[in-house]
Amino acid sequence: MSAPSTPTPTPTPAPAPAPALDFRAFVDRLLADGDAVAVRRPVDPHLEVGAVTRRVYETAAPAPLFTALTAGAPGCRILGAPAGLNRDPDARYGRLAAHVGLGRTAGAREIVERLVAAMHAEPVPPRLVATGPCKQNVLTGGQVDLERFPVPLLHAEDGGRYLGTYGFHIVRTPDGSWTSWSVARTMLRDATSLVGPVMPQQHVGLVREQWLRRGERMPWAMVLGAPPAALAAAGMPLPAGVSEDGYVGALAGAPVEVVRAETNDLLVPANSEIVLEGWVEVEELAAEGPMGEYHGYAFPEGKAQPVFHVEAVTFRDDPVLPVCAAGLPPEENHTVWGTMISAAALDVLRRxxxxxxxxxxxxxxxxxxxxxxxxxxxxxxxxxxxxxxxxxxxxxxxxxxxxxxxxxxxxxxxxxxxxxxxxxxxxxxxxxxxxxxxxxxxxxxxxxxxxxxxxxxxxxxxxxxxxxxxLLPQGFRGRTASFTGSFPAELRQRVLDDWTAYGFPAA
Ligand SMILES: Cc1cc2nc3c(=O)[nH]c(=O)nc-3n(C[C@H](O)[C@H](O)[C@H](O)COP(=O)(O)O)c2cc1C
Ligand SMILES: [Mn+2]
Incomplete structure (x- = not known):
């Protein structure tokens, strides 16, 4: 006798991660929307990537996905201007909106209010998974060679090539109570180390201070091609003690999936394009910069900054390295950092x-x-x-x-x-x-x-x-003389309704 048949569960394919939680899905979305173009001709990471990306910002062109770079291992790609503006006024903030889970026509106010609302929502902690796309390739110890990535020289005046211009540090306090994700630049120092700013007022600096006091090296990871919502949160001045990972879940409406690093206890977003793992030595500085910066200038001197030693690199197949070529607005220091500051500041003032x-x-x-x-x-x-x-x-x-x-x-x-x-x-x-x-x-x-x-x-x-x-002084007697300010609503509506009848092209 055969056992009563039980309905076989139809395997439902897992829903594709939304662009806010998966950088690869984000890139695909931009390509589908025409807000990114695949650049198939050979492009040199030495200045050419930077020059094209700068021109993209300055003309509000689609983001360039460089697919045939002349340096780095075959298959490696670069996405320039990941949150540059779009020249279509209705989709101006489209790339930024995709970072926070909104459609491409979202405006500045909608984006900021969503960021503020997520600050008031319960944090959604990350979900630990066994593995993920970032483990498709694992190189450790002597296999680590950062030159396998197309590390660009972004401006002729830069003091070095930058691997980390759109990635974030992951560090944790020695007692494990606070995990900080924060965006900061990192320059290639040699095949197995990077160097970059760690300001004591920034959270990576606060956490580093705790390790320094114990005289211990700080376990560290850096994520490049992270879930866009995670990158945005890591570029946001949330209060000290707040772990950005829980904020990302609240912002994206679903937990961010994380996997354990190969060589330390840190948890990294599972579908990241590239993950660097290692440590920051107790007292070790090296020359960093100069580099074109967010305020729009490049200064002639670099500075001594902490060194990040890389002991493992994991990455997706054909990884996409995002690149911000900092300088004159609008680039990601303005569209991402500036918007995140706007939201955090608005929340401070309202509270x-x-x-x-x-x-x-x-x-x-x-x-x-x-x-x-x-x-x-x-x-x-x-x-x-x-x-x-x-x-x-x-x-x-x-x-x-x-x-x-x-x-x-x-x-x-x-x-x-x-x-x-x-x-x-x-x-x-x-x-x-x-x-x-x-x-x-x-x-x-x-x-x-x-x-x-x-x-x-x-x-x-x-x-x-x-x-x-x-502020208009109390008792100010002027009225705004304008279409909105100077006419009765009924007349304004009639003018709008009749606009083409006057002979104008439709607005
Ligand atoms: C593209 C981009 C690049 C940034 N580069 C740096 C940097 O090099 N150094 C730095 O201190 N902050 C940099 N920031 C700003 C910090 O990410 C931001 O102040 C954030 O709040 C820091 O995290 P924290 O608040 O957890 O310290 C950058 C932000 C963005 C979006
Ligand atoms: Mn923080």
Whole structure:
């Protein structure tokens, strides 16, 4: 007698990971949308990749996927400008939107509000899996050779070739309580080591300090071609003690899958394109830089920075190395870092109970200013003069991890769309009193990379910070003379409805 038949479960294929959680799916999505182009002719990682990528940013062209590089092992590819802007005004932020799980027509406000909402959601911890695509190739010990990747020289003035321009460090405190993911650049030092900045105020620096105090080398990993949502979170000034991995799950709506590293206990995103594993020696520095930087300049000197020793490399087949060629906006230091700072800053201000509508690091300002819009309707809630309110906003921000990064705060009313730089310029020109409208903060700590700092300020890590009050003065009698401001709604609607009838092409 045969056993009663039990229905055989139909194996349902696992759903393809969304682009936000899988860099390869992200690349495929960009290609399908026409927001990336496959460059099939041979391209040299020595300056040519950088030159093409810079021109892509500066003309808002699709991201270049270089598939035939003249250096590195066959099969290795490079994606330039992974979060560059698109010239189609309806899909301007498309690449960035894909990082955070939104469609390509999402606007700045939608992206920032999603980032803020994820800060208020329960963290979704990563899911440990046995293996993943990043283990398709495993090289350890004497097999490690970073030259197998097409490590580009990105600007002629750079002091070296950069493997890590769009990847993040993974480190953990010695007690295991805090895992930090953070984006920072890494320069190739030799076939088995990298060198890069570790600022003590950044979380990788805070964690390193704990290992230094114990006199132990710090286990380390770096992920290149990470899940885009993870990269975005690693470029976001979340508060100290917050593990970015749980934020990524909240942002993407699903846990990020991680696998154990080969040579240490760190967990790395399972579908990463390239994973470097190793350690940071207790006291070891080497020359790094210079390199074209986020503020738009390249300075002539490099600096001594910590060394990252690589003892294992794992990677997907035909890995795709993402590359940011830093410099004049808009590149990823503005579109990713600037947007992440905007979201973190907006959250700081709202949590402080301030009547703030929105905050935005204008990409054009190279992450050197943030514009904060005050809800005019809620101005009366605080019995503060305009300048006092502007200063309170600035000082609240400057006291936060996000506010350390941005030297200038510009405060406007919410009739200004802060994501439109032309409106910000108009507010600056017409609402800011040059004599009384600026408050200076010579003693306030800030990121020392700001280009206009004096040598003494950069050394002290203080000063060069300001709050610019562009709030309309109480009792201001002007009205905005414009299409929106000067006509009855009914007439405006009629003009819009009849637009082509007047003889204009459709908007
Ligand atoms: C493309 C890109 C490159 C970056 N490069 C650096 C860098 O080289 N050094 C640095 O300190 N921060 C860099 N950042 C900014 C940090 O990632 C950001 O401040 C983040 O908040 C740091 O993580 P943490 O807050 O956990 O310290 C970069 C950000 C992006 C998006
Ligand atoms: Mn952090």
């Amino acid at each position: 402080a109970g301030l009547p703030v509508d929105f905050a935005w690091c204008s990409y054009e300002a190279a992450t050197c200013w943030i514009v904060v819009a005050v809800e005019r309707a809620r101005r009366a809630e605080l019995a503060l003069a305009d300048d006092e309110l502007a200063e309170l906003i600035g000082e609240t921000l400057f006291a936060s991890h996000a506010g350390w990064l941005v030297p200038k705060v510009i405060v406007v009313d919410d009739d200004i769309d802060v994501t439109d730089v032309s409106q910000v310029v108009w507010a600056l020109a017409t609402r800011h009193h040059p004599q009384t409208g600026t408050r200076l903060y010579p003693e306030t700590p800030g990121i020392p990379m700001v280009p206009y700092l004096t040598a003494a300020e950069a050394k002290a890590g203080r000063g060069g910070k300001s709050v610019t009050n562009c």
